[in-house]
Amino acid sequence: MAQPADLLAVLIDADNVSAAKIDAVLAEVAGFGTASVKRIYGDWTSTQLSTWKQAASEHVIQPVQQFANTVGKNATDSALIIDAMDLLYTRRFSGFCIVSSDSDFTRLATRIREEGVTVHGFGERKTPVAFRNACDTFTYLDVLEEPQDQPAAVAPTRKTTQELRQDTKLVAGLRACITTASGEDAWANLSAVGSLMRKQQPDFDSRNWGYAKLSDLVKATGLFVLEPRTTGGLQIRNKTK
Template identity: 60%
Template sequence: MANDANKLAVLIDADNARPAIVDGLLAEVAKYGTAHVKRIYGDWTGPNLNGWKTALLDHSIQPIQQFAYTSGKNATDSAMIIDAMDLLYSERFDGFCIVSSDSDFTRLASRIREAGLIVYGFGEQKTPKAFVSACDKFIYTEVLVGTEQSEAEVAAAPKSGNELRGDTKLMNLLRNAIDAASDENGWAALGGIGSILSKRSPDFDSRNYGYSKLSGLINGIGLFDVEERQFGNAKHLYVRMRGKGK
């Protein structure tokens, strides 16, 4: 995970994001670095973005005006992409947070990554897979609503063990990640598993299954052995597929 010293640019597509996510969004961004730029793009002359105004003042987010010149053409996307490229060329940032459920930002995310910067995407579950895959990590905004309260509340209504075990895609993803990170005895460090999951599936997030942490999700499945090991003053979790190794 990135550290606090990472300088991030947060760019929000107001037409494809909801004001209700702002608190959770910025709390999530803070996990990866410091937001040195926070901008939101839209046509602020119309009534449809009125719900954003209080959130912008409370969080010092700069609104960028973009008139809708032609019906059916998304001028907001174009303005946001141009600004993102200007910020990229400034060489002041370590990464970008792109907040939208629009696939139009797919090429932008790829271009930023080609320059060696990290891209965090944020959007709804309906976000096209192309944009999700173009990001280093993608967070679905449904899990961000209410995150300012507590992680325990975010993880409401976790899926049952039967539901999790019946999710073939999830199970294959976890098994393959554990196998890739494991030692000769089959044990894999939880941190290593998490890193592999993020690389192989940018939108993987235990909160999508109702668990605030990966360890909770793995325990909830009930098919893995979990062992806590002490290293100095720190404790680390290790995971192994049940029945494998000694």
């Protein structure tokens, strides 16, 4: 459980993210800490943001007005970046949640992390790899579960055992992380393996392959041995021939 001290700043690029996902995003953010600041940036005089107005009001997200003064120039990004730096220098936040699929926030994420502050990114599959890798964690919007009173988005199809085994990046990453996290007995704590995977691949998430839990994904590959630990949790090792 997150402690009250785990304060987060949630900054949303309204020009770049659909309002339909805000419930699921905030539910995911709650797992990281307390969203004490929630701001959303855009030109609120534009009809394109009409769906965001109700969503922002319902979730008590502060709208920040930024006029699009020049065609082809994204003033919204600049406003979000300036606010993020101002909030960073208050030293009050343990993490920032940047909700956007825009590569313009790559340097911002990097700069925040240079201060020892965690960055959680949220965006669509089209998000450039540079921004994804600049975050500590990056979650694709399509893997987030929608509230029951909202129409569900199309979630990633669950991959079969054969498809998982053919995913060389996934298999090689798991094997390498197990080796790194294991002791002399070759067993590794599954949660430690998951943490290592995400440090190396910020967008690593078992839901990307259609599995709710890392343990379910690992079992589905059929390439690893998974057992309960005597101290709680699960342990994992590579299968021997």
